[in-house]
Amino acid sequence: MKYLANVTSLQLFSERCTGCGRCIEVCPRAVLERTDRIVRIVDRDRCIECGACMMNCAFAAIRVNAGVGCASAVINGMLRGGEPECGCVDRPSGCC
Amino acid sequence: MSANECCGSSAGDIREIEVFDLGAGKAPMKPPEWIAGFTDTAAGPVPIVSTEWSRREKRGRLKCRFFNRFRMDYKVDPGVYGVGTPGRNSPILVTANYKLSFDYLRTALAGFDAWILVLDTQGINVWCAAGKGTFGSEELINRIGCTRLARIVDTRRLILPQLGAPGVRAPAVKAKTHFSISYGPVSVRDLRAYLRAGCQADAQMRAVRFGLKDRLTLLPMEVTPALKGFLIYLIASVLILGLQPEGILFRSMIDSGAPAAVLGLAALLCGTVLTPILLPWIPFRSFAAKGFLLGGAVTAALLFLVLPQGFRSTWMSALSLVFFPAASSYLALQFTGSTCFTGISGVRKELRVALPLYAASACLSLPLLVLVKLKDFGVIG
Numbered sequence: 001m002k003y004l005a006n007v008t009s010l011q012l013f014s015e016r017c018t019g020c021g022r023c024i025e026v027c028p029r030a031v032l033e034r035t036d037r038i039v040r041i042v043d044r045d046r047c048i049e050c051g052a053c054m055m056n057c058a059f060a061a062i063r064v065n066a067g068v069g070c071a072s073a074v075i076n077g078m079l080r081g082g083e084p085e086c087g088c089v090d091r092p093s094g095c096c
Numbered sequence: 097m098s099a100n101e102c103c104g105s106s107a108g109d110i111r112e113i114e115v116f117d118l119g120a121g122k123a124p125m126k127p128p129e130w131i132a133g134f135t136d137t138a139a140g141p142v143p144i145v146s147t148e149w150s151r152r153e154k155r156g157r158l159k160c161r162f163f164n165r166f167r168m169d170y171k172v173d174p175g176v177y178g179v180g181t182p183g184r185n186s187p188i189l190v191t192a193n194y195k196l197s198f199d200y201l202r203t204a205l206a207g208f209d210a211w212i213l214v215l216d217t218q219g220i221n222v223w224c225a226a227g228k229g230t231f232g233s234e235e236l237i238n239r240i241g242c243t244r245l246a247r248i249v250d251t252r253r254l255i256l257p258q259l260g261a262p263g264v265r266a267p268a269v270k271a272k273t274h275f276s277i278s279y280g281p282v283s284v285r286d287l288r289a290y291l292r293a294g295c296q297a298d299a300q301m302r303a304v305r306f307g308l309k310d311r312l313t314l315l316p317m318e319v320t321p322a323l324k325g326f327l328i329y330l331i332a333s334v335l336i337l338g339l340q341p342e343g344i345l346f347r348s349m350i351d352s353g354a355p356a357a358v359l360g361l362a363a364l365l366c367g368t369v370l371t372p373i374l375l376p377w378i379p380f381r382s383f384a385a386k387g388f389l390l391g392g393a394v395t396a397a398l399l400f401l402v403l404p405q406g407f408r409s410t411w412m413s414a415l416s417l418v419f420f421p422a423a424s425s426y427l428a429l430q431f432t433g434s435t436c437f438t439g440i441s442g443v444r445k446e447l448r449v450a451l452p453l454y455a456a457s458a459c460l461s462l463p464l465l466v467l468v469k470l471k472d473f474g475v476i477g
Contacts, residue, residue, distance in 0.1 A: 001306060004381050004442035025297075026261035028282050028304035028436065049439035050227070052261035066262060067440030068227045070433030071383070074443050075451075084440065 008047040009065040014038065016061035023053035023062055130202070135178050139244035144178045147206035153199055160196050162316045170195040171219040176243045177202070180209035184250040187291065189280070190236065191257065192217040192225050200284045208291060211249065215239050223436070226263030233265045240273045255280045255295060258302060259436075304436040311372045314434045318368040322427055329360050336465070341473055348472075355407040362398055363420040366391040367427025372434075383438075384429045384450040391424020392417070411471055415464035422457035425450065 010031070019037035029046040032039050032053065039061075041047075051066025068074075068084055077084035127143070129150050134141040149157070160167040172195045179202060188211040191201045198214060205212075215235050217225035225231035236254075240246070256264060258279040266277040281290045281301035290297050333356045338349030367387045371378065378386040399408060399416055429450060432438040470476045 001376050001437050002381060003438045004445055007441040007445055008439060009441055022266070025302065026258060026279055028258060028302065030299065030303055046437075047439060048437055049441060050262040052226075052258075055264060056261055056266045058267040065441065068224075068433070069435070069438030069440050069443050071429045071443050071447060072433050074440065074447055078447075 002045050003048065003069070005045045008044050008049055009063075010041065010044060010047045010049065010053075011063045012039065012041055013061045013063070014040075016059045018059055018061075020058070022056050022058070026052040026056050028052070130199075135182065138247040139176075142176050142178050142211075142248065144180075144182075145202045145212070147179060147203050149199065149203055153195075157196060157199065161313065162320065164317065164320065167196075167317075168219060172198045172214060174214045174216040174239060176245060176248060177212040177214065178210075179205040179212060180207070182209045182211050184248075186210050186249070186251070187255055187295070188213055188245070188249060188251065188253070189255045189287075190215060190260070192220060192222045192231055192260075194219050194221045194225075197221050201287070204284045204287045208288075210291075213239060213243065213245065213254065222257050223259040226260045229263050231260050232263035233268050236264060236269055237272045240275060246274075252276060253278055257284075258282045258297070259304070306436050308373070311375060314431075315369055315372060318372060318427075318431060318434065319364075322364050322368050322430075326360060326364050330357055333357065333360065336469070339469065339472075351404075352407060352412075352472075355403045358403065359395060359398060359416055359420050360423075362394050363391050363424040364427060366394050366424040368431075370394075371424070371428040372431050375431075382446050382450075383432050384425045384446050384453075387428020388421045388425035390428070392421035394424075395420040409468065409471060411464055411467040415461055415468055418457055418464060419461040422454050426454055 012032075017039050019034055019039060021034050021039065023039060024032045024034055028050070029048055031041060031043055031047045033042040034040075047064070048069055049064050049066050051064055054062045054064050054066065070084070073084040130146045130153065131143045132146045133144045135144055136142075156166075156170060160170055172193050174193050186209045189201060189205070190213045191197050193214045193216055198212070201212060215225075215231055216239070217230045217235070220228070220230060222231050246252075252275050254269075254275050255278050259282055261279055264277065270276050278295055279297070280295070281287060281297050282304050283301070286297070286301040290301060334349050334353035335344060337352035337356055338344045338346070340348050367390075371383070371387050371390055374390070375386070378390060380386055380389065395416055399413055429446060432443050432446075467476070
């Protein structure tokens, strides 16, 4: 299953990529692929912006505006005027 | 307790478990049933955990699926635990301190010798805690230090669940602790195969799945929060629809209130049950659109094919078709938080379109309800 098309903020800076493949290892959606020691994006629409690739890249070759894909969290963020927050930590909520 | 504080049942904190909640004059409490014994290490005794589900834990697993309050407080102490007869080079698996995450991990390790390092994620599962950063580099570095893990083992490799990766900067952890990180499979179901393969995960193990069984497991947590809202709706709709010039009439409550309750319940089930179950087969990628489509179809079918004709006035039909599909759509949109294939940019895009539509639906429903009542009272024809 895929979510909305053409929305992901995922960016790959090939000039910084060493082809180590760590991003491929951590991506749960098979967004990236390595051919000839170069990583490339094979399917942008599969990206869920979890940020695992960016967090684990030692060469800052990937950038993504990571966050939770949770409507309740985004609505809470809008109401409180802050970042998306589903409230799972501080108080009971229905999400995750 | 902050995730940054050093606390919980690290290897040296066994006494804390033995005297758990010890009040003056009370006998010491027994360690929990899932602690099978202790092993001595260079950093002190470490609890060895059972790899079986006890009856109480099976009940707990079920309760987590249904009761939010129970689930939010189902925790295990952070720290180091052992499985089997762990040695200085046994694998170290890292997990969250949500008891259910811990239980799935320790029971998956039956027959293996391993260490489990439990992070303080405030009782939240790995994926959600990684998204919030509580299953993160800072807590991992802190927990490695305060459990004196480097004294317990010779190995300098940690195995983290792959879904913990969004919270962890592996290079930073390596730099600070000298422990390198390997990411295990997405699902604990594949953990045994991963360990047997020498800690190698194939593409299948790396991909998150979200099949019908996963979606069914999540259904109760979609329905139960929505039921609270439904109860308020039920009381309000029955009272309002039962209101006549003579007062609140039981007959009107039944004649108009019952069909309205059916439509409300149908919208709730469309958004929280049918949309998640039929997710891959309902047209559109947008959850709001899926919920609207399904809610609209079911509302129209009930209204024109099932419910009594007396209920189906022009204004009531208009009100139903404006309100219930939007309600179903809103509830379906909440399921984005339960899936593993939605992203924040997509959710924001959905909300930019859906929220104004929900507001419009609410604003239109109110005058339509007034018109329904004016017709009921015979003020308009």
